[in-house]
Each structure stands twice: as structure tokens, then as C-alpha cells.
Amino acid sequence: MKKWFIVLFVFFYMQTTAQNAELRKYPLTTVSDVAGFSVLNILDSYLSPLTYSGMAIFYERTGQKLFSPENTSVSMQGRFRTLAGLTVNPQSTASITYLGAGYSWGAYYHFQITNELRLQAGSLIDAGFAVKQNARNVNNPYNFDLATNLNLSANANYDIATKRRTIRVSFGFETPLMGCMFVPESGMSYYELFGLKNYTNAVHFSSLHNKQGLSVHTSIEIPFKYSTWKFGIGSNELKYKANDMVFKHNEYMLLIGLKYNLYRFIGTKNSAPENFISTYK
């Protein structure tokens, strides 16, 4: 009899644990790694009154996950982007080298319109830093793009089911609402700025009155046997004005990338099942 009690206890315990394991949900981070080429146009009135044009390469990693696995309407997103470009003036007598990186983080609310169509709307806080160098210049050879912004963003995903797979078409846009940015006075040299530490009128509040931009992208995601590939086009157009100078940064992109779910097991509470083998012991 005692044996039966033990057997029943173990059976019910395992059953309950198994049910809990089935019910327990883990929010996965969906990562998109994208790289591509851009046609890049830069107007930096501190460096030159002319618009410089050229090519750039970029890499972008976006990670998105639900705040809670119980609520599929709200997600968070982190995005890192870096861009390196070389542009020349219209007569090709001088060049501006561009190196930049930025990180943004924010949240989206999801609207399931139909089975196929889902909209996401939200806002992102971003911080960006870029160096622009016009090596021909004297005492004003560099300028920095240093800015933080609160951006408004929206995406639409539409799933198209075909015989073999479901293809997702995405459209999204993002625009800066407000923030602050670094723009030196046009007549100020970097010796005065950094040598004499004179930062007068170098930091500006930005909003739609002096900074306007629109990033738009359209992409198609095609799942294959072991991976989901992403192809797309996009543009980033940004224009801002401070200290009587106008700045412009336009990018027209061709992108290709991979999209996948990231599994994360960390600590003792979120340790990996035994069948997940890790190099970390």
C-alpha cells in the first residue's frame, strides 16, 4: 500500500510539473541582423556649403521581445546601427568621411487588424554619435553629429501565405519628435570649442521646428528551411538647423539580412533545459 502511495505521489507530481512546464511561457527575443549599401548625401554647413555625395555601408541589429509573455500587445525594441561612408563634393576635389553609430530603445503597442495584418505603433529614445571629417579644411576639419531624440515609429506587417511558406511584407517609418543636439557656432573653431572649452550655443533643443526627418523602410521576409531572410529598401532623410546653419543627411538603402529568435538562458531561474548544451558551465 505504501508503495502505491509513493508511486501515485510521484506520478501526480510529475504530471503537475509537466503541466506547469507546458503552461509556462518564455518571451523570445526576435533578432534581425541587417547589412547593406547606402547612397549617402551629406550637407554639413560647418564643414562646407556644398552637398557631398557618395556611398556607405551599414549594419543594423534589431531585437524585439514582449514585455510579458502573457500580454502580446506590448513589446520592447532595442536597435543598434552603425554606418561608414565616404562622400565627395560635386567637383570631387574634397571628401567627407562619415563614421557613426547609434542605439535606440523603445516600446510598441501591437494592433492585430486581421489574421494577416498587424500594426505596431510606439516611440523610441535614441542616442547617436558620428564623426564627419573634411580633411582639406583648416581648423574646422571635423564636425560631430551628437544627438538624442524621442522618435515616433510605426510598422505594418502583412503575412502572405503561399503554398510552401508564409512571406511577410513589412513597411515602417520613424520620425524624430524632440530631443537635443550638438551644433557648434559656424565661426567657432575646434580650438576654441575644446581647447578653450567654450561651449556657447553648442547644445540645442530640437523639435519639429528645427529638426525634421523621416526614415522609411519596406522589406520582405522569406522563411527558408533553416533561416528567415530579409530583403528590402529604405531611406533615412534628416534635416536640421541651428546657429544659422543647415545640415542634411540622406541615405537611400538596399538591405539584406537574417531574422531569427534568440534564446536566452541565464542565472539559476532561467537555466537552460538539459538538452540545450552551452559552452558556459
Next chain:
Amino acid sequence: MKKLLYLLLIAPMLCSSCIDEPDISPNTNVGNFEALWKIIDTKYCYLNYKNINWDSIHRVYAQQVDSSLNKYEFFDLMGKMLAELKDGHVNLYSEFDRSRYWKWFTDYPPNFSSSLINSPRYLGNNYRSVGGMRYNVISGGNIGYIYYGDFSDRFSDTSVRNIFEYFKDCKGLIIDVRNNGGGYLDLSEQLASYFFKNDTITGYMSYKTGDGHSDFSTPVAVKTPGHKTLQWERPLVVLANRMSYSATNSFVCRIKMAAKATVVGDKTGGGGGLPLSSEIPNGWMVRFSASPMFDADMNHTEWGIDPDLKVNLDSADASKGYDTIIEKAIRLISQ
């Protein structure tokens, strides 16, 4: 919801018209002339100080600009217009030439002979050299002599420490910055710092804040810091001539405030306006003085810094192998 999204999508497009991009002149002779004239009109810092009527310059040169000028003729004409500014910091750079104004030193005695300073009496053949500084002991080992010919040649504290150590038995030091046409301002500050015990206001600087000829920021103090670990506390003589220009001008301006320093030679060439660059539609670059620098009494330094003791190179001395200016410095230190 749809309306909101639509509004948010088109708002940036509507607002993009709020920021007008600057008008760029066409890439023609007339367009490039107008662009160049405007850059100087709005950004050059000495139009008022030098009493230059830039509008009348426009009238004079506009009559001479037309499409018949080839690129060399047009370049020469624009170079001539820029020379009206009488400023060594103003140059036009094209793919085939650089315009320049050199009267700030060609109209004056050179007061410098490289063959003299390289003679055995001074540097000789066995001088030491580090960070652009050529140095040796002279006057029977009593005086240290450094020739520094370019403020673009970077030196380190370690290099200067070693030079001072080499001169440890000398009564005084001569730093010769004749024919030093300038370079980096931070190096002029660094070199001067070895001769100041405390941070000292040695000048002021301002910059243009608008397109008007008198739109300037409030001048900010330019301090020469006293170097924390490296000090030369014996007499110093700095030698200057008209070709001591730009960053060298700034160095001489600073060093005149040092307690044990004397400036000997000729007035410096000036170049008190920190230059910036811009360009015109044909891709030529223009460099121009943008930020005026002043001495500690708020006098402009554009026309140069007077020496404490004015001495010219004497041809009779030179024929005997003596550099009159160095000899004066030796006597000053030996007194």
C-alpha cells in the same frame, strides 16, 4: 487611428519645407565669384578692423568677371581680390595653384640666415634634434640654443624634459622661432607653458556670430597654463622675425607675459586671425581668418607683436659669421 497615422506620416513631409537649404550659386565664373565674395563678406573677421570696403571691392571685381575667363585667369583674378585683405591667412586653393599674400614678410628685412645658425658657432653639424627642435649648447656651453622652425612638428613633455636636462648647466636658454610660419595653436600653448609658474591670461579670442561685419562673440580669455611638472626658471630669450607667423605669433604673444622671457629681433608677421575653411561651387577651397585673437590688453595681434628689443641682422656681422640677433641674446643672458 487611421487618421492619426496618416497625420504622423505626412507631418514630417510638411515640416520639411520649414528648413530652407542655403542657396548655392551656379558653377560659373560669376557664380563662383559671388560665392567667394559672400564667404568673405559674411565670415572674414577683419573687414571692419582693416577698414576694407568689401562692397566697393565687389563693384571693382564684378566688372572683370565674365564667362570668357579661363580657369587660370579667373583664379588669378580671385587671388588678386583676396590679396586686398592683406592677410597671410587668406588663400584660395585650386587643383592647380594656391593664391597667397606674402607682403607681410617680403616687404621687410629677412633677419634670418639658415647658413649662419647652421654654422659651427651655433648649431653646427653635431646638434641634437627631437620633435622638430634642433638644439645645442653655444657660447662655450653657457647657453642652450633651440631652433624650432614649425609649430606643426609635435614634441612631447619627455622630449622637452630631456632638452632641459641637456641644458642643466646653462645660464639661460634661447628659443629661435624666426622663419617659423606657424602650425598648431595647442603646441604654442604647450611650449609657452614651460616658462609660466601659474595659469596666466595671455590673450583673448572671439569669433563671428553672424553675417554682419561687427557680429562677434564676447571675447573669451586665452590662458597659458603653468606646466605642472616641467619649468625652465632661468632667463629665456625668444628670437622672432617677420616670418614668425600665426601660431608662432601666438607663442610670442604668450611668452611676452612670462616672467623671465625677453623677445629679441623683429616684429612678428602677425596672423592673429584663426583661419577656417570653406569652398565655392567649382570645388576650390578658400581659407580665411575667422576668429580674431587679442593680446592680454585686448589689442589685435593681426599686424604682429613688437619685440622687447628690436635688433636687425647686420650684414657686417653676418660676413664674419655672427648672427647679430643671437649675439644680442647671448649678451642679454650673460649680463
